[in-house]
Amino acid sequence: xxxxxxxxxxxxxxxxxFLKTATAAGLSxxxxxxxxxxxQGEPGAAxxxxxxxxxxxxxxxGRVLMDAMLKIPGVRFAxxxxxxxxxxxxxxxxxxxxxxxxxxYESHQDMLSKEKDLQAVVVACPDFWHAPITNxxxxxxxxxxxxxxxxxxxxxxxxxxxxMKDTGKLLQIGHQRRSNPRYLVARNRLIRDxxxxxxxxxxxxxxxxxxxxxxxxxxxxxxxxxxxxxYGYGDMHQFRNWRWFKKYGGGPxxxxxxxxxxxxNWFFDTIPSTVIGSGGRDYYTGHEWLDNAMVIYEYHLPDGxxxxxxxxxxxxxxxxxxxxxxxxTEGTLRMSENPKYTSIYREAAAPPWDDWVSRHYLAPQKAPxxxxxxxxxxxxxxxxxxxxxxxxxxxxxVLTKAIHQPHLENFFNAVRGKASLxxxxxxxxKSEMAVFKAIEAVETRSLVTCNPSDFTA
Amino acid sequence: xxxxPNSNRDCGPMLALLLLRVWxxxxxxATGIEKFSDSRTLQVPxxxxxxxPDSSGAVVEVTQKFYSLHSYHAIPDSMKDKFAQEPxxxxxxxxxxxxxLGWALIALGIGxxxxxFTRASLFLMGLLYVSLTFGLILIKQDAGVSWLAIxxxxxxxxxxxxxxxxxxxxxx
Numbered sequence: 001x002x003x004x005x006x007x008x009x010x011x012x013x014x015x016x017x018f019l020k021t022a023t024a025a026g027l028s029x030x031x032x033x034x035x036x037x038x039x040q041g042e043p044g045a046a047x048x049x050x051x052x053x054x055x056x057x058x059x060x061x062g063r064v065l066m067d068a069m070l071k072i073p074g075v076r077f078a079x080x081x082x083x084x085x086x087x088x089x090x091x092x093x094x095x096x097x098x099x100x101x102x103x104x105y106e107s108h109q110d111m112l113s114k115e116k117d118l119q120a121v122v123v124a125c126p127d128f129w130h131a132p133i134t135n136x137x138x139x140x141x142x143x144x145x146x147x148x149x150x151x152x153x154x155x156x157x158x159x160x161x162x163x164m165k166d167t168g169k170l171l172q173i174g175h176q177r178r179s180n181p182r183y184l185v186a187r188n189r190l191i192r193d194x195x196x197x198x199x200x201x202x203x204x205x206x207x208x209x210x211x212x213x214x215x216x217x218x219x220x221x222x223x224x225x226x227x228x229x230x231y232g233y234g235d236m237h238q239f240r241n242w243r244w245f246k247k248y249g250g251g252p253x254x255x256x257x258x259x260x261x262x263x264x265n266w267f268f269d270t271i272p273s274t275v276i277g278s279g280g281r282d283y284y285t286g287h288e289w290l291d292n293a294m295v296i297y298e299y300h301l302p303d304g305x306x307x308x309x310x311x312x313x314x315x316x317x318x319x320x321x322x323x324x325x326x327x328x329t330e331g332t333l334r335m336s337e338n339p340k341y342t343s344i345y346r347e348a349a350a351p352p353w354d355d356w357v358s359r360h361y362l363a364p365q366k367a368p369x370x371x372x373x374x375x376x377x378x379x380x381x382x383x384x385x386x387x388x389x390x391x392x393x394x395x396x397x398v399l400t401k402a403i404h405q406p407h408l409e410n411f412f413n414a415v416r417g418k419a420s421l422x423x424x425x426x427x428x429x430k431s432e433m434a435v436f437k438a439i440e441a442v443e444t445r446s447l448v449t450c451n452p453s454d455f456t457a
Numbered sequence: 458x459x460x461x462p463n464s465n466r467d468c469g470p471m472l473a474l475l476l477l478r479v480w481x482x483x484x485x486x487a488t489g490i491e492k493f494s495d496s497r498t499l500q501v502p503x504x505x506x507x508x509x510p511d512s513s514g515a516v517v518e519v520t521q522k523f524y525s526l527h528s529y530h531a532i533p534d535s536m537k538d539k540f541a542q543e544p545x546x547x548x549x550x551x552x553x554x555x556x557x558l559g560w561a562l563i564a565l566g567i568g569x570x571x572x573x574f575t576r577a578s579l580f581l582m583g584l585l586y587v588s589l590t591f592g593l594i595l596i597k598q599d600a601g602v603s604w605l606a607i608x609x610x611x612x613x614x615x616x617x618x619x620x621x622x623x624x625x626x627x628x629x
Contacts, residue, residue, distance in 0.1 A: 184513035396517040
């Protein structure tokens with residue numbers, strides 16, 4: 001991070017930056033034919049070579065990514081960067097315990113000017129700093145893995161895509177479900193190849209959480225107002241709870257919904273045509289962003305229209321956990337990063353799924369043990385209009401790593417020129433635009449049209 | 458017309474006993490063998506239709522059933538816990554009982570099936586089912602009691618037909 005206004009950075013390119021960008025873009029074009037078939041790989045980190053990285057942002061999400069990266073062979077931590085000395089020191093000490101002697105920086109520009117051997121930077125700071133830091137890192141010649149949301153503003157997100165294109169560097173956005181083998185099998189094999197769900201007519205997703213207190217901080221670790229102001233923060237409370245303030249983040253629809261709305265777009269392989277929503281700041285009086293929101297997208301698919309309902313509640317955890325569910329004429333798929341929320345259901349009249357079961361793409365759910373409460377009447381219809389009960393299956397695919405690790409591995413493999421990115425910035429922008437549209441629908445309480453041109457960075 | 462006495466040539470009772478011996482024998486042997494079964498979960502690569510690893514690199518958990526002496530379990534743990542709370546079933550009796558139950562079912566099943574001392578094998582098998590019935594009565598598993606009663610009734614019928622025993626390795 002560096003002491004300047006990130007919003008101004010995202011909105012426009014200064015003269016000096018324009019020259020740097022143009023030079024980088026020219027070099028990129030000149031070098032393009034030399035790159036591998038996957039494009040944009042790092043010659044110095046070819047096939048399994050060590051990749052020197054820096055981590056910008058050593059908060060909660062940065063630590064999750066740090067743990068995942070420590071398990072990936074060939075990733076060498078060289079530096080950490082965070083404006084909060086408390087987090088910075090934590091990162092430095094934690095990495096030292098794990099065998100990496102890293103240098104620590106307050107400002108990302110200071111880091112970029114001094115670290116000459118970096119190949120990649122992982123950005124996990126508050127959303128409003130994503131665009132300036134990512135753009136600076138790309139322009140400095142580094143590949144970047146940046147957490148979602150790309151930015152708290154459309155202009156910021158758009159600038160990241162533009163810089164990625166200008167520099168020819170890799171920019172992966174942290175929609176990590178796109179590299180999760182469970183999601184890949186569900187989308188590519190079960191829905192697309194096997195068409196087990198038939199025509200998908202509806203989807204719904206949710207992430208509900210119980211009421212929780214705002215984050216605090218140890219008194220002796222508080223930053224001065226001057227230091228906070230230098231990096232755009234009003235005070236220590238806003239710094240720690242930035243997700244709830246419009247200046248820094250996008251609220252729950254952005255923090256939690258972005259992952260799941262991305263799955264709507266990715267599984268449907270298109271963007272929504274409209275979105276309508278409702279929500280509000282009804283519980284937390286000290287927050288700017290809404291507590292609870294419900295939105296409905298309309299997608300025009302090759303088979304017909306599908307509607308997708310999404311809700312995020314921060315005042316109750318009821319409702320069955322967090323998942324994305326796709327409902328079709330022949331079956332329903334409920335996906336979640338947590339396998340315990342994942343199930344696949346076959347409509348009684350649908351063709352059998354035996355072939356997919358025999359190949360281990362699906363497995364029948366084990367029947368629950370009979371209890372004294374079970375009675376034959378429990379399964380009886382109470383209304384003649386009820387459809388026959390669905391057969392239940394589970395997805396036997398297991399992820400034996402931390403949920404972010406495959407996405408990070410995909411990024412580092414792309415840096416080595418051995419893979420293409422699963423979620424490059426231009427692709428992520430489409431999903432994040434759908435989130436921005438949902439926020440607009442909730443705030444204006446109106447039907448918002450999603451013009452395809454809006455979804456192109 | 459005069460009816461010719463044909464009791465000596467009527468093979469019905471002999472076939473009835475043979476059928477009962479086969480059913481009871483197979484039932485006891487299979488039940489005994491199942492007490493040596495277990496399952497394990499393996500993680501294997503997910504294969505596509507051509508038998509090659511799926512492009513996602515996915516790994517699936519596959520459950521496999523297997524048999525081994527090490528896997529021996531006389532009765533499910535949940536049932537064992539219930540029996541442990543019964544004053545009429547002290548541990549010094551149940552421990553050896555659990556130890557021989559599976560082996561006894563297999564041995565008696567083979568005896569009945571092959572006709573090795575058929576009467577004695579059938580009678581001992583009946584006693585074994587009665588002992589199981591006693592335990593199930595204590596823990597109020599009425600469905601299991603009824604189920605075992607059917608077995609005991611079949612054994613009783615088989616015993617009553619033992620004079621028609623054929624295809625046996627030893628005398629009844």
